[in-house]
Amino acid sequence: xxxxxxxxxxxxxxxxxxxxxxxxxxxxxxxxxxxxxxxxxxxxxxxxxxxxxxxxxxxxxxxxxxxxxxxxxxxxxxxxxxxxxxxxxxxxxxxxxxxxxxxxxxxxxxxxxxxxxxxxxxxxxxxxxxxxxxxxxxxxxxxxxxxxxxxxxxxxxxxxxxxxxxxxxxxxxxxxxxxxxxxxxxxxxxxxxxxxxxxxxxxxxxxxxxxxxxxxxxxxxxxxxxxxxxxxxxxxxxxxxxxxxxxxxxxxxxxxxxxxxxxxxxxxxxxxxxxxxxxxxxxxxxxxxxxxxxxxxxxxxxxxxxxxxxxxxxxxxxxxxxxxxxxxxxxxxxxxxxxxxxxxxxxxxxxxxxxxxxxxxxxxxxxxxxxxxxxxxxxxxxxxxxxxxxxxxxxxxxxxxxxxxxxxxxxxxxxxxxxxxxxxxxxxxxxxxxxxxxxxxxxxxxxxxxxxx
Ligand code: PHE
Numbered sequence: 001x002x003x004x005x006x007x008x009x010x011x012x013x014x015x016x017x018x019x020x021x022x023x024x025x026x027x028x029x030x031x032x033x034x035x036x037x038x039x040x041x042x043x044x045x046x047x048x049x050x051x052x053x054x055x056x057x058x059x060x061x062x063x064x065x066x067x068x069x070x071x072x073x074x075x076x077x078x079x080x081x082x083x084x085x086x087x088x089x090x091x092x093x094x095x096x097x098x099x100x101x102x103x104x105x106x107x108x109x110x111x112x113x114x115x116x117x118x119x120x121x122x123x124x125x126x127x128x129x130x131x132x133x134x135x136x137x138x139x140x141x142x143x144x145x146x147x148x149x150x151x152x153x154x155x156x157x158x159x160x161x162x163x164x165x166x167x168x169x170x171x172x173x174x175x176x177x178x179x180x181x182x183x184x185x186x187x188x189x190x191x192x193x194x195x196x197x198x199x200x201x202x203x204x205x206x207x208x209x210x211x212x213x214x215x216x217x218x219x220x221x222x223x224x225x226x227x228x229x230x231x232x233x234x235x236x237x238x239x240x241x242x243x244x245x246x247x248x249x250x251x252x253x254x255x256x257x258x259x260x261x262x263x264x265x266x267x268x269x270x271x272x273x274x275x276x277x278x279x280x281x282x283x284x285x286x287x288x289x290x291x292x293x294x295x296x297x298x299x300x301x302x303x304x305x306x307x308x309x310x311x312x313x314x315x316x317x318x319x320x321x322x323x324x325x326x327x328x329x330x331x332x333x334x335x336x337x338x339x340x341x342x343x344x345x346x347x348x349x350x351x352x353x354x355x356x357x358x359x360x361x362x363x364x365x366x367x368x369x370x371x372x373x374x375x376x377x378x379x380x381x382x383x384x385x386x387x388x389x390x391x392x393x394x395x396x397x398x399x400x401x402x403x404x405x406x407x408x409x410x411x412x413x414x415x416x417x418x419x420x421x422x423x424x425x426x427x428x429x430x431x432x433x434x435x436x437x438x439x440x441x442x443x444x445x446x447x448x449x450x451x452x453x
Contacts, residue, residue, distance in 0.1 A: 007072060007239075007240070008163050008164035008165050008240060009164065009165070009240050009241070009242050010164065010165070010169050010237075010240050010241060010242070010245075011165055011169065012169075013245070014173065015169035015172065015173060016237075016241060016245055016250060017250060017253050017254060017257070018169075018172040018173055018176040018177075019168050019169055019172040019237055019324075019328075020234060020237055020250065020254045021172075021176060021253070021254045021257040021258060022172040022175065022176050022324030022325065022327065022328070023228045023233050023234065023237065023324065023325055023327070023328030024226060024227050024228050024254055024255075024257070024258040024325075025176075025179065025257065025258055025261045025321050025324065025325070026106075026226075026228075026321050026322055026324070026325030026326075027106065027109060027110070027113075027318065027321065027322050027325070028222070028225045028226040028262075028325075029226055029258065029261045029262040029265055029321060030261075030262075030265045030288070030317060030318050030321055031287065031288045031318065032222065032225065032226070033049075033222060033226065033262040033263075033265060033266065034265055034266050034269045034270070034287060035287050036218055036219075036222050037203070037266055037270075038270075038287065039218075040210065040215045040218055040219075041207050041210030041211070041215070042202045042203055042204075042205065042206070042207060042210075043202075043203055043204050043205055043206035043207070044206040044207055044208050044210055044211050044215075045210075045211075045215060045218075045219060046203070046206075046263065046266075047206055048211065048215065048216055048219040049219040049222060049223060049259075049262075050259065051219075052216075052219050052220045052222075052223040052442075053223050053227070053255050053258075053259055054255075055434065055438060055439075055442075056220060056223060056224075056434075056438075056439050056442055056443070057223045057224070057227045057229065057255050058251055058252060058255050059401070059431055059434040059435050059439055060224075060227075060229050060230070060397055060400060060401060060435075060439060061227060061229060061234060061251040061254065061255060062247060062248060062251045062417060062431065063400050063401060063403070063404035063405075063435055064229065064230075064234040064235045064238060064400060065234060065235075065238040065241070065247040065250065065251060066238075066247055066404065066413060066416040066417055067079070067082065067235050067238070067400070067403070067404065068234065068235035068236060068237065068238025068239040068241070069238045069239065069241045069243075069245065069247065069416060070082070070412065070416050071239065072239050072240075073239055073339065074092075074096070074232075074236060074239065074332075074335040074336040074338075074339050074340070075092040075095045075096055075232035075235045075236055075332060075335075075336065076089060076092035076093055076095075076096055076232075076336055076340070077092070077336075077339060077340070078092060078235060078239065079091055079092040079403075080092070082403075082408065083403075083407060088399070088403055088407065090399075091396055091399040091400060091403065092232065094392050094395070094396050094399075095230065095231050095232030095235065095332065095396055096232050096332055096333055096336045097392070098230075098231050098232075098387075098388045098392040098393060098396065099231045099232050099233060099329045099332040099333050100329075100333050100352070100355075100356060100359075101359070101384045101387060101388045101392075102231065102329055102384075102388050102389075103326060103329040103330060103333070103356050104356045104357075104359035104360045104362075104363055104384060105360070105363045105381055105384050105385060106322065106325065106326055106329065107149045107152055107153050107156075107326065107356065107357070107360045108145065108149050108360050108363045108364045108381070109322070110149070110152045110319065110322040110323070110326060111145055111146075111147075111148035111149030111150075111151070111152045111364070112138070112139065112145060112148070112289060113152075113315055113318045113319050113322055114148045114151060114152055114315075114319055115138065115144065115145070115148045116289065116293070116311075116315045117312060117315035117316055117318075117319055120308055120311040120312040120314075120315055121308065121312050123304075123308060125293050125296075125297075125311060126293065126296055126297045126300065126304060126307045126308060126311060127297070128297060131289075131290045131291075131293050131294045131297075132286065132290050134293075135286065135289045135290050139289075139364075139367040139368070140367050140368030140369075140371070141368060142365065142368055142369055145364045145367070146360075146361055146364050146365075149357070149360050149361075149364055150357060150360075152319075152322075152323075152326070153353055153356065153357050153360065154353075155323060156323060156326045156327055156330050156353070157330070157349055157350070157353040159171050159323075159327050160327060160330045160331055160334055160345075160349045160352075160353075161345060161346055161349050161350075163345060164240045164331075167327075168237075168327055168328075168331060171324075171327070172324055172327075175320045175323065175324055176324065178320060179261075179317060179320045179321060179324075180261075182313050182316060182317045182320075183261060183264050183265070183268070183317060185313065186268045186310070186313060186314060186317065187264055187267050187268055189310060190267060190268045190269075190271040190272050191267075191271060193271050193272055193275040193299060194275045195271055195272070195273070195274030195275030195276070196271035196274075196275070198271075198274040199267075199269075199270035199271035199272070199273065199274040199275070200267070200270070200271060202270055202274065203263075203266050203267065203270050213449070214449065217445065217446045217449045220442060220443075220446050221389070221394070221446055224393055224394065224397060224446075225389060225393070226258055226262060227254070227255060227258055228325065228328060229393075229396075229397055229400075230392075230393045230394070230396030230397040230400060231329065231332060231393065231396070232332040232336075233328040233329060233331070233332045234328075235332075236328070236331055236332045236335050237328060237331070239335070243419065244419060246419065246423050247416065247417050247419075248417055248418075248423070248425050249423075261321075268314070269287070269292070272292070272295050272296070272299065273287075273291060273292075273295055275295065275299050276294070276295045276298045276299060288318070292311075292314070293311065296310055296311040296314075330349070330352060330353070330356075333352045333356075334348050334349045334352050337351060337352060359380075359384070362380045363380050363381040363384060364381075365380075366379035366380040366381040366382070367379075367381065390451070391447075391451075394443050394446050394447040395447065397439070397443050398439075398440055398443045398444060398447070401435045401436075401439045401440050401443070402440060404435050405432060405435035405436035405437075405439075405440075406436060410432070413432075414428060417431070
């Protein structure tokens with residue numbers, strides 16, 4: 001294990017919470033959550049999702065935090081330090097690998113967001129047109145999406161090169177408040193739209209007849225993705241926490257902010273969607289890139305300036321959310337490269353950015369010229385997403401819980417979560433029960449369902 005660079009730390013409690021919340025709040029909240037709510041019957045899904053966050057998300061996040069903070073090392077080294085010579089290290093390897101894979105396709109979708117932002121501001125988006133054809137023409141183009149993805153990767157790189165304090169912490173402190181402000185403005189605007197009542201009823205009235213096993217499992221999968229669990233990201237961030245960071249409280253704050261933003265995104269999207277006739281809330285992944293521009297165009301037909309402002313702000317929100325998440329994915333890999341190869345941050349992050357972008361090019365082309373190239377029937381994009389979110393991620397969450405619940409010494413876990421006994425944690429026994437039994441069984445169920453369901 002080579003380590004030459006001195007390790008940075010986060011300098012303030014606010015920085016810690018905003019950076020970790022920045023990782024969690026991402027495309028998963030603004031784009032994936034409303035889509036899942038739409039597909040799975042509205043408020044009933046939200047209730048189940050909340051249970052998953054509390055029962056599974058919070059304990060897994062606490063476990064990642066304690067592993068990272070205890071070892072002050074990248075994820076792979078963290079597992080090696082806690083269990084020298086044991087196979088648990090594989091979990092660290094899987095985490096870093098999956099962060100790398102996700103970053104490659106996350107960059108492509110973020111590039112689309114950047115393009116839609118630019119088009120909104122230039123006035124090219126809100127003109128009456130077939131938005132589905134518009135989206136297909138753009139995403140299958142061999143050059144433009146790649147250029148936008150590369151610009152997004154450069155933005156991420158630019159932050160990561162600056163390190164933990166002057167990069168991640170500083171920019172999270174600027175971007176997260178901006179993001180929350182934009183959400184606030186958009187929620188107010190959305191409530192003023194004619195379909196607000198119908199949209200809110202859809203979001204707030206639970207219909208339990210729609211709840212099936214697969215809805216419960218989708219809620220759990222969504223919680224994992226949205227809270228950035230099992231990818232080494234939160235573990236890496238926690239390795240920069242200082243000894244007085246309160247892990248339990250931080251995990252609760254991050255989960256609350258993440259859930260709050262997801263629900264508010266629903267409050268923005270559904271009133272807007274229901275304001276326009278013949279548009280379904282269960283549009284699927286096209287919701288953000290096909291349905292919403294259409295909605296913005298129709299809803300603001302008479303006052304295009306407001307339309308530009310609304311859609312511009314919406315895509316800016318999505319971009320900020322994506323950027324703070326991409327930073328954490330990038331850092332998870334970069335920290336490993338710095339510490340394992342003993343090379344400076346500048347060089348390590350350049351290596352990560354370039355290699356990830358190379359994979360990103362494959363992902364982007366899989367919407368166009370490479371759409372016929374498939375592995376196991378999946379395009380590159382589909383394959384990366386499948387491996388990452390359907391296989392490695394749930395397996396990783398399972399291993400982290402088994403590690404914290406069964407392998408690690410109970411005293412070590414208690415000391416870490418309570419900062420050596422100085423911060424009371426009355427629910428410690430409940431935490432142990434959850435990570436030992438409840439979470440592993442829950443994750444095993446998602447896993448089986450995803451693979452064979
Ligand atoms: N949590 C992020 C989101 O909601 C995605 C992400 C997953 C980021 C895993 C980092 C690690 O979009």
